[in-house]
Amino acid sequence: xxxxLSQVIFQSFNKNKRSNISQQITKDxxxxxxxxxxxxxxxxxxxxxxxxxxxxxxxxxSKELPMLSRPILLLYAFEKLANMLVLLTFKxxxxxxxxxxxxxxxxxxxxxxxxxxxxxxxxxxxxxDPSIYIEKRAFKLENLVNAGxxxxxxxxxxxxxxxxxxxxxxxxxxxxxxxxxxxxxEFIFLFGISTLAxxxxxxWNDILSGRNNDLILKIQRYLQLTYGALRIYSDAFYILRIIxxx
Numbered sequence: 556x557x558x559x560l561s562q563v564i565f566q567s568f569n570k571n572k573r574s575n576i577s578q579q580i581t582k583d584x585x586x587x588x589x590x591x592x593x594x595x596x597x598x599x600x601x602x603x604x605x606x607x608x609x610x611x612x613x614x615x616x617s618k619e620l621p622m623l624s625r626p627i628l629l630l631y632a633f634e635k636l637a638n639m640l641v642l643l644t645f646k647x648x649x650x651x652x653x654x655x656x657x658x659x660x661x662x663x664x665x666x667x668x669x670x671x672x673x674x675x676x677x678x679x680x681x682x683x684d685p686s687i688y689i690e691k692r693a694f695k696l697e698n699l700v701n702a703g704x705x706x707x708x709x710x711x712x713x714x715x716x717x718x719x720x721x722x723x724x725x726x727x728x729x730x731x732x733x734x735x736x737x738x739x740x741e742f743i744f745l746f747g748i749s750t751l752a753x754x755x756x757x758x759w760n761d762i763l764s765g766r767n768n769d770l771i772l773k774i775q776r777y778l779q780l781t782y783g784a785l786r787i788y789s790d791a792f793y794i795l796r797i798i799x800x801x
Contacts, residue, residue: 584685585671587645594646603642610635622763622775623752629781630749633742637677644680657688658743660750662758665693665727666743674742682736693727694735696747700773702740741781748774 610632617628634656641647657672668674668688675688686692694702703722722740726733751759765771 584689585675587647587676587679590642590644590646599642603639606635606639606642610639623756623760626745626748626752630745633745634673637673637742640680641673641676645676647676656746658746660747662755665695666699666747666750667691667693667728668743674739674746677742678736678739681738686733687735687739690726691728692733694724694743695727696744697770697773698724699740699744699747700770700777702735703737744777745781748778 613628613632613635617625617632620628655669655672657669657674657676658666659669660666668691670688670691675685678687679685702724722735722737723732724735724740725731748759751762761767762771762774
């Protein structure tokens with residue numbers, strides 16, 4: 556089952572890999588070249604392998620933590636997987652852009668997408684439309700959890716049909732409804748709750764308590780889906796790590 560799903564993931568990624576390269580490059584967009592066979596070497600394989608091991612370890616450890624702290628490790632696990640995909644897709648320079656989330660989440664503000672960072676690199680691996688970061692779109696956390704499917708099997712079916720970009724959500728910076736890819740949604744969602752858990756812990760604890768609203772119920776519902784997706788991605792890339800280490 557995991558091997559079948561990992562094949563679907565890689566087929567989807569590879570099908571769109573070349574399209575995004577041909578898009579017009581603006582001054583606000585990072586220009587990355589697709590990786591070539593000559594770029595494949597021991598150092599790259601080692602970096603991919605180590606990222607896979609860290610993603611798997613972080614995912615496993617996160618399951619043992621209470622919700623007050625769990626989102627922090629979940630984001631790190633997801634970002635390790637995202638970085639692996641970037642390494643498999645583009646030529647990158649170590650230390651340039653790798654360590655910026657590409658997102659911000661300030662108090663009383665929606666989660667905002669910036670023009671450069673890991674999120675943008677990750678997005679370009681599977682989607683040829685850069686509008687989400689060129690327009691610097693912004694999303695409310697509560698809208699992210701309501702923007703699409705919450706059933707694990709529904710997401711799996713969307714993956715098989717290459718229909719992961721059908722979610723609809725309000726872009727707060729323009730007050731218009733836009734589409735959002737499921738992988739974008741998962742990254743932004745995890746970044747949002749991780750930011751709360753790490754930097755605004757009292758606010759996060761209030762959400763967890765459910766005293767003021769039912770947002771935590773929606774977060775938990777979507778988090779279960781995200782956990783399922785992370786398990787698929789983590790296992791698929793962990794299998795890749797084993798292959799690369801042989």
